[in-house]
Every structure is written in C-alpha cells, then in structure tokens.
Amino acid sequence: MVKYKKFTMPLILILGIILIGLFGKALSAKSAAVKDNRTEVVLWHEMGGPAEKSLEKIVTGFNKSQKKYVVVPKYQGSYDAAIQKILQTHNTNTSPAVFQAFDISAAQMMHSGFITPVQEFIDKDNFDVSKISPVARAFYSNKGKQQSLPFNTSQPVLYYNASLLKKYGITPPPVSPSYDDITRVAKAIYEKSDHKVKGMTVQIYGWLLEQAMANAGVSLTNNNDGHTGFPTKATITNPASKEFFEWIRENQKAGDFMDYGSGAMSGTNQTTGFLNGKVGIYIQSSASMSQLNKKNKNELGITYFPHPNGKKANGVAIGGAALWISNDKPKDVQQGAFEFIKYTLKPEVQAQWQKDTGYLALNKDSQNTSILKSLYKKHPEAKVPSQQLQEAVPNNFNSGILMEGMQKTRQIEQFAMEEIYNGGDIHRALKNADKKIDDNLTTTNRANGRSTK
Amino acid sequence: MLKTSTTDVVPEKKVEANSDRKFKLTAKDKYYASIFVGPSLFLLGLFVFYPMFRTLYISLFLTNSFGNTTLFVGLDNYVKLISSPDFVASMWVTVVYVVGVTFFTIAMGLLLANLASQKLPGIAIFRTLYSVTMGVSVSVAAIFWLFIFNPSAGFFTLLTKMLHLPTVNWLTSPTNAMWAIIITTVWMHLGFVFLVFLGAIESVPTTLYEAADVEGVSSRYQFFHITLPMISPTLFFVSTITIIGSFKSFGLIDLITKGGPTNATNMLVYRIYNDAFFGGNYAKSSAEAIILAIIIAFFTYLQFKFLEKKVNY
C-alpha cells in the first residue's frame, strides 16, 4: 500500500500542474466575464495615458446608459502593433467585437473581409450621420458605403511657447505660417536666448512628412494616393518634400534645430523639452493640446501646419482612428458594438472627449455645448485645429493615403528622415525611400494576386 | 554528425573518474521510457521542431495580408534579403553589437571576478554587489538606462552640464545609440558573467599561485599565465552563450531605440518581429528567422564541439 502511494506521487504532481494551468486559464478568463446577463462587447483600443482614462469614462457612461450591453475595453498598445493583432486573432474567442484602427490602416481593414461595414447598421437604424464631420466620414467610406465611423480625429498643428516669444519680444508667427515664418521665429528664439533655448524641432515621424506633402498638394504614391486605383509607385521624391527637408536643414545649420530622434521615447522627450522651455516650437497632433494646457506653466501658441513659401496651404489630412465592427461575432454583439459607436458620437460625449484629450469633436452640435464653449473661453487657441479642419477643401492629396502596407511605408519614411537629419543627402534619401516602398508594393500586390501594371 | 557530438558531450572528467561506480540500471522498458521521455519529446516536437519546418516552408512562399502562403517563390525571399542593402546593414549592425557586447562583458566580468577573488576582509560584500544585476530584467534595465540617456532631464545630460562638457545625443546619433544599447546589455549581463568567472577562478588550485608567489611573479603575470589558461574552458563557455544571447537580443531594442536611428540598432530578431507583426510580411520574416536559426545553430554546435574536445585531452 505504502509503495503504491509513493508510486503515484509523480503522477499526482503532473495532474496538479495541469490543474494549476487550467486554473490559471480560468482565472484570466474570469476577471473579464460578464457580471449580469448583459451581452459582452469587447472593445480593443490604443489610447494610452490620459486618453485611456477619458475613453474609460465614455465606456462607463455607455454601460450606465443602457441595460442590454456591457462594453469591456482592452488596451492593445500602439496603433501599429494593433493591426496585426486584429488580423491575426480574427475568428478566435480573443478577437474584439469593436476595435479602434488608425487612419492609415483603413485600406487594409476594408480589403480584409473581416469587418461588417457600419453602413448596414446605419441603414437599419436610420441613424442620421449628417451631423458627423463629412471630411472625417469620407475618410472611412468606400464607394458611398460607410465602412467604419471616425472616433478620434486629430489635426497636426504647430505649437509654440508664447511666453517665451513675449519675453524676447519676438513677433508670433501668423495663424497659417510658411516655412520661412517659422524659421524666422526659431532663429530669433535661439539667438535671443543666448543659445540656451533651441528654436524648433520636427519629430522623426512619417505622419509629419505625409502632412507636409498633403499641405503642399502633392501625393505620396501614384493613382492619387490610392484614391483612383491601387498604388503601384511611390512619389516621395518631389520638389515639395525636398523643400520641407531643406527648411529643416536650414534650421539645423543655424543651430536652432533640436533632433529628438525616433527612439522609444522621442515623442515624450520632445514634449518634455517643450514644456521645460528647452525648445520653443514643435509640431504635433492636436491631441496633445489638453495635456499641454494642463501641464504648461507657459502660455501656449498654436498655428496651422506650416506650408511651403509663396504658396497657399492645401490643407492637411486628418489623423486619428475609427471604430470598426468585426464580422466574427453574433448579430446581437455586433448590434451592441454599433450602439456603442453611436453613443461615442453624441454631441456631449464628443465635446467632453475634445476637452479631455484634444481630439476634435466630430459632431457639429458639440460646438454648441457648454463644455466646449467654456473651453474656448478659457483657451481661445483651442479653436485653431478645428478651424484648420474647416478651412481645408478635401481633395485627393489631403484625404489620406489608401494603400496597404502603410505601416512599413512609415518606417521607410522615418528611415529617410533620420538619414537626412544626420546630414545625409536629401535627394538620395528620398530616392531610396521611393525604391523601398516600390519593392514592398510589388511584393504586396504579387502576394495578394493583383496585377502590378 | 550530431549523434557523435551528443554522445560525446556527455561524459565529463568527473564522471569518467568514477565511472566504474556509476549508477546504471539497465531495464529494457518501453513503458517507463515512454512515460518519462514522452511528454518532453512531444512538447519539443510541437513547439520547436514543427515550427522550424513550418518557418522554412513559409519562407519559400509569398504571404498575403493575413499571413497565408499564396505563391511559391523558392529561394526568392532569401535572394532578395541578401541583395538588399538594408538587410546586409542589419546583419552588420548585429555583428557589431554581438562583438561589442561579448568583448566588454568578458573584459569587465574578468576584471571584476579577478578583483573579487582576492582574499580580503569584507570581500563577500563586493561579490554580492557585483552580482546584483543578475536580478535585473530587460524592462527594468531599459527604464533605468532610458532615464540616464534622456536628452532633456537625464543623468548624463545633467552630468555633462555640471562639468561644462558638450552634451552627447545618446539616442539620436546612430553610433551613440549602438553604444547605448551595448552599455545597457553589458550592464545587464555582467552579474551573471561575473559569478561564472568568479566560480572558475576560485576553482583554480591555490598551489599554482603559491608556487608563483614563492618565485615572486607579478600578479598581472599570474593572471595572464595562470588564471586565464586555467579558466579557458569557462571563457569559451561564456563567450558562446554571450554571443548566442546577443544574437537573440530583442527586449532592450524594443524598449530603447526601436531599431533606430536609421536602422542603426535594427538587429535580426527585431527585424523578424517587425517584418511580421508590424509589416505583415510573414514570408520575409520567416526567411530572416531561418537565417537566425542557422547562426545560432552554428554557435551552439561550436560549443558542443568544444565540450567534446575538452573530454578528449
């Protein structure tokens, strides 16, 4: 008997391990489980930091507003990383019912066949979308059918330290500045501060290069940035992008340009530098605004994205992301997802969202809410991004780039920017970028069985 | 080839010394064998062998946006990689990193171990302090050093300002970013390597040093002519595992530089991850994975071979 017992000990231990494993699985599954009989709608999002807190507020509001559904938000890290996660988990029990995917992945999501176009729900519920910003809506629709609805939309804007300009008696840049306008201010900051404060920085971020090209009215790929057919060739090497980089180089040579690089912390370091008065001007998404206002002891100045000298600005594209509904979940879950999307677009919800984050309120009625009125009273400059959006006349160049593999393209753009910032030849860097994007396009089109001609 | 290497790796000096007293049961028993080896063999098959063949298979195709294989292209993916200056640059960067990390880790590890092997009062405290980085994980090391390298508020920036030296852009210049990653990696590995070297130095017979002392040989001479030769097997072991470990480096790059600036720190594993899970190009990523596997296999094989040789002399 005793012997028999000892004989089974290893087996018991193995069983124990398996049990612990199952327990672990149950434990991790349980905490996400539904409390009452509501239908669970899993939301994947990429809002980190304060924006996450604000999004959680929206989710709580939605869950309280009705009794049928419960939205469970799950943070997925960066926009970039989320795309493959969404594609790779489709049809598993892990996949989300509704997810946030950023602007440049729109083409990929549309072609994936993994989504239910929101148009179906709009038609069914007779949901009135006319109040939602048409520019933002157009970005996420295809052949007149709404594919997804924009949730967070931002504009790239230029921020400057207004207190610093006052201190040194520098005339602020106009609301829609040219490259030269900015150079003047940046050099003045650097000189008048006795080289203690750098004039300006432009983050190594592909989005900013794309915006510079949009604002100059040139396209990044042929077929009008993919709006009139699948892109097959990149067209980054053009006078407009060269002018953009020559502007940066001029400031580098003058010594007033600060390079924060492209590493994991570059964005943060840049903002930190701006807040601590180490650099006077920087370009960033309007989504940074509320935080800048919150933490800034200096007066904040905002202008439109700068445009080439002696030309009128073509207007920039919107940035940000939309909410998409996956088609791998039951009908009622998808309906719940749409109910949530509708909720996020309510005037008050969007107004609060803009106030909390700096993303632009997409519902026209939001402007009439007391929330935004009091915000504009306190921070008149908070209006600038919305104005920039309204002034832009949508055309093929400022309506985003409809191309698969945009993420890789961004990395290639960033590589070119790094080369140039480190003193490389501008023309050669851009030519190389074009070539690399072309190679990727050829492979992508071949792998997906599309003709490259 | 592998069979001979593996059977020979096993016996060691110590084992051979008392091999006549070796514990050996010989019961031809399929039942026991299947229970004892079965689970491990199954798991290794499913999560090591199968994926290697699968990766090899994917690398011969093109993959579509969902990662499914679509078009057979043979070795095209490899040819493209090798002829792409980007990939060649990445390989070069990886080699520079591996060599840098290996050299500095070993040099520092030896220095520390040699110092800490002295018989001095209170030396135990230093031994503990030097091994402390063994408890540091990737993310912690990255955070500590990210702060030190931070251009606006970082410690180095502060230091250079206090000493009125020009500030160094640690993470924006390609060369400095590589140094930053190397420094962080060396720091992280140092504790482990130090302990291994310390153990080896301590096991060198003291009589050798005593004899040298009697002859009045300098301590530097002792180090190069007694310690180093005596611990050469450990030296080789540490080199190979450091080489293998640094070829597989990923976490620090992801946390500190994300492969930049200008791909200056875009090393092999980061590429594999980036091409597949960001770029969605699973075929290219698989081809890179196979290249990594070949490199790692080569160094592991070297290590096995050496162990085998060691037994023979």
Next chain:
Amino acid sequence: MANIDETAILKRIFSYFLLIFLAVVILAPFFIGIWTSFLPTADILKGNFFSTNVSLNNYFDAFTQTPILRYLGNTVVISIITMFAHLIFCSMSAYAFVFLDFKYKKVFFALFMVTMMLPSEAAIIPNFQTVKALGLLDHYSAMIVPSLTSAFGTFMLRQSFMQTPMELKEAADIEGLNHFQIYWNVVLPYNRISLITLGAYSFLGAWNQYLWPILVTFSNNSRVIQNGLKQLQSEETFNNWGMIQASAAIIVIPTIIVLFIGQHYFKSGMNEGAVK
C-alpha cells in the same frame, strides 16, 4: 620586512579603492533609478536631482493608478507554473536518458540536443498559429504551454544524474524499488541542488520572457510585467518619470532579494551543471 608590509598595505588600499569604484559604477543605475523614484516628476524634469521633496507618492500612484499588481500577479503565476513544469518534465526525461535503456535512446537524445540549437525567436510565427488554434490566446496557458519543458534543463539534470553514486543503486536494488520509486525517492532527493538551480533558472527565464508575451497577450488580464512596464510609458503622452522609476523599483527589489537568498545555489549550480 617593514618595507614589504608597506607595499602590501598600499596594494590593499588600491584594491579596495578599485573595488569600491567599480561597485559605485555598477550600482549607479540602481541608485539613480531608486532615488528618482522618491522624487516628484516635476523636480526630475527640471533636473533638480537633489530635491528634498522625498516621498512615497510615486509608489502609491504606481499601485493605485496602474495595473502593476495585476501584471506582477500574472507573472508570478506563470513563472511558478513554468518552473514546476520544467522541474518535472526535465527531470523525467533526464532520468530516462540516464537510467533507462530503450530503443532509439541516442536518436532521441540527439533530438533534444538539436532543440538547444534552435532559437525560439525563429519559431514565433508558427507557434503563434499553434497557440491560436489551441484557443489559448490571451490566457496564461499561451505563455506556459510552449515552454513546459526545456532541452537545456534536461541536459543539465542528465549531467547531474549521471553522478549519482553506486551505493544508492545497491540500496534501491535491495529494496526492490521500481523506476518511479527510484526516480522519486532516490534520484530527485540526491540531486536536489541541481533541481533548485534549474528551478531558479526556469523561474527567471519565465520572469524575463519579453517577445512571446507581447504576441499572445491582448489584455491586462494576462499581460506580464515585462510588457506591462512598456505599456506604462505610452509614447504620445507625458512621462511620469517618477512613477515609472517607482514601478521599475517595485519589480526589481523582489528579484534582488530572491537573488541574495539564492546566491549560494546559483553559484554552486553554475559550477556544477552549466559551466563544464
């Protein structure tokens, strides 16, 4: 005579000087990190290192405002299960390779050795597909199942098992024990130092996993601490450096304590198993 003493003393002083200097260099990142974790972020950003506003606020924030405890809990569970799984599966296969005789033993052992040559980083794509097919994504099991066993562990224990002395076999024979009994009552207790060493390695290995968990976790329910720290430093927002340093300190302090306690085993383990 006095002369020799003097140079010996000088040498000693020099040795201590060098020892202390190197200790300071190696420990500096810790000191800086832990010191700043007590300072308010505003002071850190201003470069005000010698601020006297020392407080535990950052730690309080880290515990209350971030899911760091959840991350820690996840990681501890995953690491402990992985550790026990390694101890069992590796010791079992090592036992078979030492004490059992069976067909294809050499071939199987060669296979084990070959797996040591294949980096798991090269297998992430198919492994992701496998774990997905098993329905394990975003569960602890996704991080445990693929690393339930280890070829290195088997190899290390095999080396150790081979040195089990003859007397024990004789005793076992007299008792008439079967293989399970010998494995459990004789071999495992005799090799406990090696087992502890392997356990420590396996625990640390699982604790330090970084790439694989990024791929298979999709929510805070299963996210591990190594990835969790990355989530805390989100890019487009301001960095609360004080809090981030505090979270790093929260993670590093327990492992260092474990290391100090287990140092003896680590050292002996390294000299016994791995480093020959």
